[in-house]
Every structure is written in structure tokens, then in C-alpha cells.
Amino acid sequence: MSDVPIREHFRERLDLEQQVRDERQAAYRTEQDLLAQQCKERWDAHERQHRLEARALELQAREYERRLSDLNHAHQQAQDVQGTYLPREVYESQQRESDVKINNLEKWQSNFMGRMVVTGGVVAVISSLLSGAVVGIVARLLTR
Numbered sequence: 001m002s003d004v005p006i007r008e009h010f011r012e013r014l015d016l017e018q019q020v021r022d023e024r025q026a027a028y029r030t031e032q033d034l035l036a037q038q039c040k041e042r043w044d045a046h047e048r049q050h051r052l053e054a055r056a057l058e059l060q061a062r063e064y065e066r067r068l069s070d071l072n073h074a075h076q077q078a079q080d081v082q083g084t085y086l087p088r089e090v091y092e093s094q095q096r097e098s099d100v101k102i103n104n105l106e107k108w109q110s111n112f113m114g115r116m117v118v119t120g121g122v123v124a125v126i127s128s129l130l131s132g133a134v135v136g137i138v139a140r141l142l143t144r
Contacts, residue, residue, distance in 0.1 A: 086094075
């Protein structure tokens with residue numbers, strides 16, 4: 001008789017320990033499932049972050065390419081405009097030639113004006129002499 005209650009007691013004790021083990025194991029499984037789910041969510045977020053960063057890099061590379069193309073185009077335009085400018089050496093050379101020509105023209109004009117004044121004076125003297133002679137001749141003819 002005394003065996004039965006001890007056996008029942010051990011049986012109850014064993015059943016209780018088994019129940020505790022089962023509950024702990026279920027809790028561990030739940031915790032493992034939660035950890036696995038958290039790991040998966042973090043991994044998915046991590047992969048999404050990498051995809052977004054790769055996309056951002058692609059967009060940035062395209063923008064850099066566009067800007068570089070614009071800069072190359074602007075550089076070509078600047079070179080084209082610069083090609084229309086006269087180099088300083090050529091400008092200064094042509095300016096010196098123009099200055100020499102202007103000086104020569106001014107000298108010629110001054111010389112020409114001096115000659116015109118002299119010619120005008122000579123014409124005035126000749127005109128005055130001729131008119132005096134004509135007047136003298138007309139006066140003689142009239143007095144005769």
C-alpha cells in the first residue's frame with residue numbers, strides 16, 4: 001500500500017516536471033520563432049536598404065553624367081566663342097598698322113591743306129593781277 005502513493009507521487013512529480021519541460025520547450029520555440037521572425041525582418045530591411053542605396057547611386061551617376069555632358073557642351077561653346085576673338089598679338093599689330101596709316105593720312109591732309117592755301121593765294125594774286133590788267137586795258141580802250 002505504501003508503494004502506490006509513492007508511485008503516484010513520483011508519477012505526479014514526473015508528470016509535473018514533464019509539463020514544465022514542455023512549457024519551457026514551447027516557450028523556447030516561441031522565442032526562437034520570434035527571433036527568427038525578427039532576423040528575417042531585419043534582413044529584409046537590410047536588403048531593401050541596399051536596393052535603395054544602389055538605386056540612389058544609379059540616379060546620382062546619371063545626374064553626374066548629365067552635368068558632365070552639360071559642362072562638356074558649355075566648354076565646347078566657350079571654345080567656339082573664343083575662336084571668334086582676335087588674338088592680342090594680331091590686334092596690336094593691326095592697331096599699329098592703322099595708327100601708321102592714320103598718321104600718314106593726317107600728314108597728307110595737312111600737306112594738302114597747305115598746298116591749297118598756297119594755291120588759293122597764288123590764284124588770288126593772279127586773279128588780282130589779271131583783273132588789274134583787264135581793268136587797265138579796258139580803261140585804255142575806253143580812254144582812247
